[in-house]
Amino acid sequence: MEEAQASILENMAPMPREMAPIESCLNRVLAAPLLADRDLPPFNRSTFDGFAIASREAANGRRAFSIEATAFSGDAELELQSSNACIEIMTGAPVPKGADCVIKIEDTDTHGAVARLKDSVIPKPGLGIHPQGSDAQAKQELLAPGCRMTAKEMAIAASIGKSELLVAKDPRISIVTTGDELVDIAANPLPHQIRRSNDLSLSLALRSAGYQQVERYHLADDPEETEAFVADALSKFDILILAGGVSKGKRDFLPKALESAGVHKAFQWVSQRPGKPLWFGASEASPLRPRVFALPGNPVSCFTCLHRYVIPALNLSSGLVREYVSKALLDEPFRFAPPLTLFLPATLSIDNTARSWATPLPFNTSGDFVSVAGTDGFLELPASQTEFEKGTAFPFHPWNV
Amino acid sequence: MEEAQASILENMAPMPREMAPIESCLNRVLAAPLLADRDLPPFNRSTFDGFAIASREAANGRRAFSIEATAFSGDAELELQSSNACIEIMTGAPVPKGADCVIKIEDTDTHGAVARLKDSVIPKPGLGIHPQGSDAQAKQELLAPGCRMTAKEMAIAASIGKSELLVAKDPRISIVTTGDELVDIAANPLPHQIRRSNDLSLSLALRSAGYQQVERYHLADDPEETEAFVADALSKFDILILAGGVSKGKRDFLPKALESAGVHKAFQWVSQRPGKPLWFGASEASPLRPRVFALPGNPVSCFTCLHRYVIPALNLSSGLVREYVSKALLDEPFRFAPPLTLFLPATLSIDNTARSWATPLPFNTSGDFVSVAGTDGFLELPASQTEFEKGTAFPFHPWNV
Numbered sequence: 001m002e003e004a005q006a007s008i009l010e011n012m013a014p015m016p017r018e019m020a021p022i023e024s025c026l027n028r029v030l031a032a033p034l035l036a037d038r039d040l041p042p043f044n045r046s047t048f049d050g051f052a053i054a055s056r057e058a059a060n061g062r063r064a065f066s067i068e069a070t071a072f073s074g075d076a077e078l079e080l081q082s083s084n085a086c087i088e089i090m091t092g093a094p095v096p097k098g099a100d101c102v103i104k105i106e107d108t109d110t111h112g113a114v115a116r117l118k119d120s121v122i123p124k125p126g127l128g129i130h131p132q133g134s135d136a137q138a139k140q141e142l143l144a145p146g147c148r149m150t151a152k153e154m155a156i157a158a159s160i161g162k163s164e165l166l167v168a169k170d171p172r173i174s175i176v177t178t179g180d181e182l183v184d185i186a187a188n189p190l191p192h193q194i195r196r197s198n199d200l201s202l203s204l205a206l207r208s209a210g211y212q213q214v215e216r217y218h219l220a221d222d223p224e225e226t227e228a229f230v231a232d233a234l235s236k237f238d239i240l241i242l243a244g245g246v247s248k249g250k251r252d253f254l255p256k257a258l259e260s261a262g263v264h265k266a267f268q269w270v271s272q273r274p275g276k277p278l279w280f281g282a283s284e285a286s287p288l289r290p291r292v293f294a295l296p297g298n299p300v301s302c303f304t305c306l307h308r309y310v311i312p313a314l315n316l317s318s319g320l321v322r323e324y325v326s327k328a329l330l331d332e333p334f335r336f337a338p339p340l341t342l343f344l345p346a347t348l349s350i351d352n353t354a355r356s357w358a359t360p361l362p363f364n365t366s367g368d369f370v371s372v373a374g375t376d377g378f379l380e381l382p383a384s385q386t387e388f389e390k391g392t393a394f395p396f397h398p399w400n401v
Numbered sequence: 402m403e404e405a406q407a408s409i410l411e412n413m414a415p416m417p418r419e420m421a422p423i424e425s426c427l428n429r430v431l432a433a434p435l436l437a438d439r440d441l442p443p444f445n446r447s448t449f450d451g452f453a454i455a456s457r458e459a460a461n462g463r464r465a466f467s468i469e470a471t472a473f474s475g476d477a478e479l480e481l482q483s484s485n486a487c488i489e490i491m492t493g494a495p496v497p498k499g500a501d502c503v504i505k506i507e508d509t510d511t512h513g514a515v516a517r518l519k520d521s522v523i524p525k526p527g528l529g530i531h532p533q534g535s536d537a538q539a540k541q542e543l544l545a546p547g548c549r550m551t552a553k554e555m556a557i558a559a560s561i562g563k564s565e566l567l568v569a570k571d572p573r574i575s576i577v578t579t580g581d582e583l584v585d586i587a588a589n590p591l592p593h594q595i596r597r598s599n600d601l602s603l604s605l606a607l608r609s610a611g612y613q614q615v616e617r618y619h620l621a622d623d624p625e626e627t628e629a630f631v632a633d634a635l636s637k638f639d640i641l642i643l644a645g646g647v648s649k650g651k652r653d654f655l656p657k658a659l660e661s662a663g664v665h666k667a668f669q670w671v672s673q674r675p676g677k678p679l680w681f682g683a684s685e686a687s688p689l690r691p692r693v694f695a696l697p698g699n700p701v702s703c704f705t706c707l708h709r710y711v712i713p714a715l716n717l718s719s720g721l722v723r724e725y726v727s728k729a730l731l732d733e734p735f736r737f738a739p740p741l742t743l744f745l746p747a748t749l750s751i752d753n754t755a756r757s758w759a760t761p762l763p764f765n766t767s768g769d770f771v772s773v774a775g776t777d778g779f780l781e782l783p784a785s786q787t788e789f790e791k792g793t794a795f796p797f798h799p800w801n802v
Contacts, residue, residue, distance in 0.1 A: 022586065022601075026605050026608065026609070027609075040769060040771060041595070041769070042590070042592055042593075042595065043592055043593055049648055049649045049650040049651075049653075070651065072581065072622070072651070072652060073580055073581060073582035073622075073650075073652075074580065074581025074582035074583075074593070074594070074622065075581075075593065076591070076592070076593050077592070077593055088651075090650040090651060090652060091648055091650055091698070092580060092582055092595075092698065093582070093593075094592075094593045105649055106649075135769035135771045135772065136769075136771050142771055142774070143774060147774075150605070150609070150800065150801055151601075151602045151603075151605035151606035151609060151704075151800070152602055152606075152704060152770050152773060152774055152800060153774055154598075154601050154602060154605050155598040155599070155601060155602035155700060155704075155770045156598075156770050156771060156774055158586045158596055158597065158598035158601045158602075159595070159596050159598045159700075159770070160596070161586055161587065161588075161589075161590075161596055162586070163586045163587045179474055179475065179493060180473065180474060180475025180476075181474040181475035181493055181494070182475075185423065185559045185562055185563070185564045186562065186564045187562070188562075189443070189562075190477070191443055191444055191477070191478070191495075192443075192444055192475070192476065192477050192478055192494075192495045193475065194442070194443065194493075194560070195559055195560050195561070195562055196559065197555075197556040197557075197559035197560045198556070200423075200552075200555050200556060200559045201552045201553055201555060201556035201559075202552075204427050204551070204552035204555055205552035205553075207427065208427070208428075208551070208552060221473070221474075221475065247450060247492055248450045248506055248507075249450040249474075249491040249492055250450075250471065250473070250489075250491060251473060251474075251491060297492070297493065299556060299560075303552075303553065303556075324750070324751070326751055327751050327753070327755045328755050329754070329755045349725070350725070350727055350728050350757070352728070352794055353730070353756065353794055354728040354729050354730045354756050354757045354758075354794040355754065355755050355756045355757075356751070356755045356756075356757065357755075368441060368442070368536040368537075369553050369556045369557050369560070370441060370536045370537050370543055370557060371536070372553060373543070373544060373548075373553055373554055373557055393753055393754055393755040399551065399552070399553060400551055
């Protein structure tokens with residue numbers, strides 16, 4: 001399993017970078033640092049509705065200040081004309097030149113054009129002011145390349161005027177299902193037919209992980225159609241994800257079609273359950289240098305391999321700074337003798353001491369999604385062990401990344 | 402804070418339900434149970450490429466079986482004509498009538514039209530078969546109402562032929578920013594102006610939480626425009642989220658405009674930091690009975706209130722079965738004296754015993770996103786305490802829900 005992972009990571013080329021409108025960048029990976037275009041905040045900003053004064057006047061005993069003007073947010077900076085006076089100010093407005101603190105409206109009494117400080121108030125320089133440049137100085141790096149642009153990073157980009165961002169290209173991904181037994185969702189299947197679902201679950205999981213450019217195809221079990229499709233797809237997509245058709249069956253035409261099309265096999269067969277037939281290769285001949293993941297057709301195997309291998313590979317290729325792998329404690333003893341890494345779907349809970357516990361699915365659960373639906377992700381139990389004790393921590397991979 | 406939360410939850414009406422094409426249902430909340438349309442799997446399915454035999458023949462000593470036919474996936478069920486014989490079978494194909502186990506191709510040697518079992522193989526009934534109805538019986542409930550339709554739940558819906566799903570309506574949400582100091586992302590701001598970012602961060606956080614129907618408006622600080630906009634918006638949207646304009650400033654026109662438009666204020670001012678000015682109300686007069694959340698304009702207050710109040714309220718209204726609140730251990734001692742609930746942005750890490758630790762931002766960090774960008778969510782420290790010890794568990798709300 002470690003070899004398979006290393007081989008994939010070695011073979012993934014960095015995605016090219018592209019400028020994209022900010023609106024389309026949610027969850028994409030930033031490819032250049034974002035620098036502050038000016039001081040943040042750009043001026044001394046009032047944090048209260050109240051009155052801006054010179055604090056030394058209060059220190060000298062003054063409690064009543066005549067109101068000279070009102071500073072609204074959106075107005076240019078005013079200037080305090082007399083140090084005996086004050087300027088009424090709104091939250092977010094620039095603090096007037098000559099004033100060095102803002103007294104909250106609740107801490108004053110106003111009579112006509114005079115604001116009087118309540119007895120309890122002790123004005124100090126800086127009170128009620130969010131100082132210019134205190135969040136960031138002009139040119140300071142706000143976000144480093146490799147960060148994922150979630151909602152809050154997008155707010156930072158907006159605040160410095162980036163209506164376009166340099167991000168890793170969103171790879172064009174083709175998801176290919178195979179198998180004559182598979183029919184459309186809307187079809188009324190014969191008893192020996194099954195509705196196709198891998199293409200939907202894979203494309204939606206990719207979308208949730210931030211990859212939007214996903215197209216889906218279904219191939220009949222036919223060697224010519226398979227060869228023609230593969231040759232064409234290799235010229236159009238950055239990533240091919242094949243679901244099914246790579247095992248040892250008589251109609252598993254994909255390995256041969258991939259080979260004929262010049263895809264170099266990096267490996268097949270991984271000591272893991274589920275997902276043993278996993279195949280990975282790369283085509284250096286095609287201009288897009290596509291990478292090809294061939295996943296087993298079993299729905300849970302397929303979904304597990306996507307989360308354990310494909311999404312991390314796409315993230316790496318996009319330049320995402322490595323996310324930490326979560327951990328959870330096994331909450332019942334477990335035995336698994338074969339020398340295979342075991343990916344075990346499990347439900348997560350958190351106890352009062354903030355420890356995460358994983359309750360595995362009963363072991364002989366099939367490859368169907370019905371039982372997996374209630375789980376939160378999968379534990380990774382190493383091939384080197386046979387007995388797994390209750391309360392031991394293992395890597396835990398959530399289904400929603 | 403508990404009162405505010407209770408008031409919101411009391412006032413949220415259940416969203417109507419609607420049929421939606423499956424492709425548009427990612428992350429939406431299921432509103433009716435999904436039942437198996439037939440047994441799953443619908444037939445005895447071979448889990449190997451190999452040979453289907455009658456195991457009693459092997460129990461009686463037979464090791465060589467003549468090959469009668471080949472069963473491909475996608476073909477109708479075959480029948481074993483002679484119990485001395487076998488049928489070659491592909492993974493996923495129906496196990497022939499008369500056969501009760503499948504021997505892996507690797508466990509056989511084939512000479513001409515005869516497959517011979519390797520010495521190590523002990524055929525048993527059920528071997529290599531995923532039995533009809535073992536995942537679910539026809540009519541069995543596969544998914545209960547209230548579950549969120551992530552990729553794996555969508556696979557289940559596809560497998561039972563649901564090209565449309567009954568889900569909670571995706572509420573029409575209007576995000577309204579106010580403040581004359583705010584300019585567009587693309588604008589070149591004057592020194593006293595700031596680029597607008599709350600509308601982007603709120604709409605993208607809502608999108609990530611599964612709410613797609615979000616429109617954005619910016620209002621000038623003008624009482625007539627504000628009143629006209631509010632009256633119109635109440636007739637068009639299910640949810641209004643106002644950012645800014647609800648504090649005590651002279652140009653905070655929203656409370657009055659909401660009142661004039663017949664919005665009943667449920668509460669304003671909450672004993673919390675940040676987010677004290679939070680305002681919530683409901684309009685029973687408008688046909689859509691919209692709910693109105695008025696959040697403070699400060700970006701971090703605004704974002705925190707969205708995650709702590711608005712998204713949970715939308716989830717409740719959509720019928721989502723309550724998600725558990727995560728917990729994390731405070732990783733440094735902390736003091737906070739005011740009688741306010743404190744929402745403290747923090748970075749999460751997980752130790753080798755699967756405990757989650759939260760490292761809070763330095764306390765005097767301003768309301769700007771610059772420092773919050775690196776955090777994973779916020780701790781909730783109760784108002785009743787002043788000293789918070791290192792190693793104590795508190796509720797932790799992740800930014801990405």
